[in-house]
Amino acid sequence: MTFILTSCQNEKKLNGTWISAYKFTDNDTIKDYIVGDLPFNELITFDNGNFNYKEFNYGYERNGKFELKGKNLVDFGNDYFVIAGNEYYESEMIDPLTKDSIVFKNYNQNRVYKRLVDSLKNRTPEIKFTGKKFIRNFRKWTDTIHFINDSVYISNSWKFGDSDHFMWEMVNHNGFDILFTENYAPFIIKKQIGNEIYVSIFGNKKEDYILKEIE
Numbered sequence: 001m002t003f004i005l006t007s008c009q010n011e012k013k014l015n016g017t018w019i020s021a022y023k024f025t026d027n028d029t030i031k032d033y034i035v036g037d038l039p040f041n042e043l044i045t046f047d048n049g050n051f052n053y054k055e056f057n058y059g060y061e062r063n064g065k066f067e068l069k070g071k072n073l074v075d076f077g078n079d080y081f082v083i084a085g086n087e088y089y090e091s092e093m094i095d096p097l098t099k100d101s102i103v104f105k106n107y108n109q110n111r112v113y114k115r116l117v118d119s120l121k122n123r124t125p126e127i128k129f130t131g132k133k134f135i136r137n138f139r140k141w142t143d144t145i146h147f148i149n150d151s152v153y154i155s156n157s158w159k160f161g162d163s164d165h166f167m168w169e170m171v172n173h174n175g176f177d178i179l180f181t182e183n184y185a186p187f188i189i190k191k192q193i194g195n196e197i198y199v200s201i202f203g204n205k206k207e208d209y210i211l212k213e214i215e
Contacts, residue, residue, distance in 0.1 A: 010097060013066055014046040017174050018102055019186055020115040021202040025107040031204070042181045043173055044113060054095065054181040056169050071095055073104075111141070114202040122177040124192040129153075129170060134197070134211040138184075144214070153181070187211075 020042040024031040041056040045114035048067070053062045064075050084107040095105045102113045129147040136143045143157040153168050170189075179187040179199070187199040195213040200206050 010094075011046075011049060011066075011100070013097060014073075014102070015048060017043065017045045017116045017176065019043055019116055019178065019188070019202065021112045023112070024110050027111070031110075038183065039181070039185050040111065041179070041186060042113070043171075045174060054173070057182070070095075074210065088168045096166050112204075113189065114137060116174075116176050118175075120188045120200060121175045121188060122172075122191065127177065127189055127192050129168070133214050135214055136184075136209070136211055138201075138209060146210075155183070192206050 020040045022031075023040065043052075043054045043056075044186045048065070049065050051062075051064060053182045056059070066073055066075060068074075073094055093105050094134075095103055097103075100115045100117075102115075104113070130150050131147065133144065133146040134144055141157065143155055147168065148154060151167055151169065152165055153215045154164050155166060156164070168179065168181045169172045170177065170179050172178075177189040177190060185203070187201060187202040188199060190198045192198070197211040197213070198208070199211060200208050
């Protein structure tokens with residue numbers, strides 16, 4: 001009975017929308033988002049035993065019911081994981097679950113998701129990026145980003161092979177406006193004042209930045 005009650009309580013603690021933050025292995029000395037790490041651009045919403053899982057720039061989405069079997073989060077009545085879609089014996093588990101963070105563990109691989117709270121919802125409608133250019137300062141890095149159309153941007157600081165062209169996607173999910181890209185952690189868009197767009201990203205903690213539009 002105690003096991004059942006604990007599972008039900010933890011299922012309710014999952015309620016809300018969660019965004020991918022960073023990955024690490026058990027052997028990593030730095031367990032945080034590192035500049036240059038490729039993001040894994042995912043959103044998960046839990047609602048009283050139901051889930052919606054989306055992976056962006058790949059068009060992958062799943063909906064269904066879930067249950068916790070111990071620390072394992074699986075499709076209700078099936079032996080497949082909600083997140084990875086792997087069979088039960090792959091041993092993916094939640095370790096740990098806190099009020100603002102989930103860590104999904106598969107052997108020594110860990111994927112961290114952060115809870116999105118209402119204060120992060122966009123307060124400025126119709127923020128547009130297409131055709132515009134922005135300066136982005138992040139920790140010790142500065143980058144100029146040019147959104148040349150509705151799916152491709154150019155970076156002056158990053159290249160993949162010989163290409164400085166990357167994919168991007170702006171989505172609204174449950175009231176949150178999120179900018180997904182191929183080489184940055186997801187930007188949660190909060191508001192625009194003049195030529196400045198205020199955003200947050202997640203590593204170990206929330207970090208706030210400004211995208212400044214330039215000519």
